[in-house]
Amino acid sequence: MSNPDVIIIGGGIAGLSAGLHLAERGLHPLLLEADEKFVGGRLAGGEIIQVGGYSFRLEHGMHGVWSQYRNLQAMLARHNLRPVFVPAQEETWIHKDGRFMGMAPVGSAIRRSFIPPPLHYLQLFLRGKFLWMLDLRDWASLFNVWSGLIMAVGIDPFAENQPMEGITLGDVTRKWSPALKSFFLGLARNGLSSHPDAVPISGFIAFLRFYTLLRRDAWMFSYLPEDGGTSICEPLADRIHELGGQLRLGSRVKRVAREGESWRVVWETAAGEESARAAEVILATDSNNARKILCASFGKSIDELFFPRALSNAVIRLWFDRKPRAGAEAGIFTG
Numbered sequence: 596m597s598n599p600d601v602i603i604i605g606g607g608i609a610g611l612s613a614g615l616h617l618a619e620r621g622l623h624p625l626l627l628e629a630d631e632k633f634v635g636g637r638l639a640g641g642e643i644i645q646v647g648g649y650s651f652r653l654e655h656g657m658h659g660v661w662s663q664y665r666n667l668q669a670m671l672a673r674h675n676l677r678p679v680f681v682p683a684q685e686e687t688w689i690h691k692d693g694r695f696m697g698m699a700p701v702g703s704a705i706r707r708s709f710i711p712p713p714l715h716y717l718q719l720f721l722r723g724k725f726l727w728m729l730d731l732r733d734w735a736s737l738f739n740v741w742s743g744l745i746m747a748v749g750i751d752p753f754a755e756n757q758p759m760e761g762i763t764l765g766d767v768t769r770k771w772s773p774a775l776k777s778f779f780l781g782l783a784r785n786g787l788s789s790h791p792d793a794v795p796i797s798g799f800i801a802f803l804r805f806y807t808l809l810r811r812d813a814w815m816f817s818y819l820p821e822d823g824g825t826s827i828c829e830p831l832a833d834r835i836h837e838l839g840g841q842l843r844l845g846s847r848v849k850r851v852a853r854e855g856e857s858w859r860v861v862w863e864t865a866a867g868e869e870s871a872r873a874a875e876v877i878l879a880t881d882s883n884n885a886r887k888i889l890c891a892s893f894g895k896s897i898d899e900l901f902f903p904r905a906l907s908n909a910v911i912r913l914w915f916d917r918k919p920r921a922g923a924e925a926g927i928f929t930g
Contacts, residue, residue, distance in 0.1 A: 599625035599841065602860045602873040604848045604888065605880035607636025611831040612670060613877050618838035619674075625871065626835070627862050629884075631845035633824060634832045636881075640824020646914055652822045655910060659683065659816040659925070663805060671827070674834050678826045680817030687926035688781070690728055692773055696930075699724035700923060701778075705807065706814040713748045715811045733772040740775050743767050747808055752797035764799045765791035777929035782807075784906075785927065793904045818924075850891040851876055881905065 601617055603610045606628025617624045626634075633639040641653035660667070660680055671677035686702030701719060708718035719725045746767075750757060764783060768776050768791060780791055786802050787794050807814045819826040832842050846862045846869070853859075854872060861870040878885055882902045889897045 598857075598872045599623050600873060601625070601875045601877060602627065602858070602871060603877045603879055604851075604860065605636065605878070605884075606630070606634045606832075606842060606844070607879065607881075608638050608667075608828065608831075609636075610877070610879035611635070611828060611835070612667065613879055614835045614840050614842075615670065615674070615831055615838075618835050618840040624835070624840045625873070626832075626840065626842045627846040627848055627860070628842065628844050629847040631865070633828075634842060634844065635824050635828030638823035638828050640822040640829070647916075652824065654822045654824065658819060658823055660819065661806065661813075661816040663813060671831075676827070676830045676834065678820050681820055682817050683815070683925060685923035685925070687923035688725075688728070688778060689926060689928050690774055690777055691928075691930035692730075697724070697728045698926075699728050701725065702814060702923070702925075706811050708811050712811055713744070713808050716744065729772075729774050733774050736770060736772040736775070739770045740772070740779075743771070744803075744808070747800045747803045750800060751804065752801055757797065759795065759797045759800075762796040763792050764794040764796055767796050767799075773930075778927075781927040781929040787903075788906050788908075789904050790906065848880075848888055850888060852892060 600622040601624045603614050603624055603626045606626050610626050610628070611634070614624045614626050628634055628636075630636075630639065633641060637655045638658060639654065643650055643652050668677060683702065685700050687698050688701045689698045690696070699719075699722060704718045704722050704725070705715060708715035710717050750759075752759060764780070764787075768780065771779075783791070783794065783799055783802060786806065787798060805813075835842060843862075843864075845864050847864075848860060848862045849868075851858055851860050857872045857874050858876045859870055859872050860876060861868060863869075878888070880888070882905055886897075886902045889900070
């Protein structure tokens with residue numbers, strides 16, 4: 596095969612976005628995706644199955660496109676690929692502590708709060724169902740929770756170049772009460788996907804500032820009208836092909852090596868080992884696979900690099916024989 600301009604390792608939404616940005620500027624990228632059938636990573640569409648005469652594609656789970664994802668939405672709109680999103684209505688917090696289990700709507704309370712940011716979380720304490728979730732321990736430690744939120748308002752780790760090294764999310768929330776600690780860790784779990792003791796506090800603060808703390812309407816997102824593959828990933832891949840890029844499924848990258856002024860990327864397929872050279876390589880895969888590739892390529896020299904620890908997850912699908920009651924369509928489980 597002819598050598599591409601850039602090789603992108605990973606065909607998830609990050610790799611597809613990088614590929615399209617390069618292709619629309621006249622370059623010819625090669626995307627290598629390990630999955631043998633579907634492009635898109637966790638946003639990919641899966642096999643088509645039938646339940647009760649209804650056909651749909653299996654996927655990793657429901658995905659929300661937040662209002663802050665302006666670059667993604669602009670890229671989709673620029674190529675006439677932006678789907679008609681379905682706005683979210685409500686998110687519920689479900690918490691279990693011993694024999695107690697409660698639930699409270701939280702999404703609408705935050706984004707429709709009449710209290711200006713960054714104090715808009717106080718609106719939750721005007722909701723009876725939210726107060727029912729708290730006990731004496733929560734009220735006793737409320738100052739610790741409030742001081743953590745004030746720190747998030749007062750510090751911008753990126754703009755001020757304050758990495759706050761050595762302090763983790765677990766350190767800051769250790770004295771928080773069980774319910775409020777679970778609530779905020781549940782929010783963080785959606786975005787940071789790691790154990791609290793492995794999450795730098797600067798990352799958590801950046802997460803809060805980006806998603807919800809500085810604006811009430813920042814807690815607004817939409818769902819895709821169909822699965823992620825049909826709505827976004829496959830149209831992106833098709834557009835890259837139209838612009839001269841290449842995408843290879845079933846290509847698991849094993850290692851990269853420097854050869855003169857270029858890089859050689861070696862990958863494995865069902866037919867055997869293949870390789871290609873490119874002036875630039877973009878690593879657009881998850882943390883675990885990135886570590887494997889770099890270890891195989893550079894050995895112990897990468898030991899000083901930090902790789903976020905991922906958490907395992909499960910997708911549980913429920914089928915109903917009748918229409919469920921109207922209610923919140925999303926939320927978080929804690930406890």
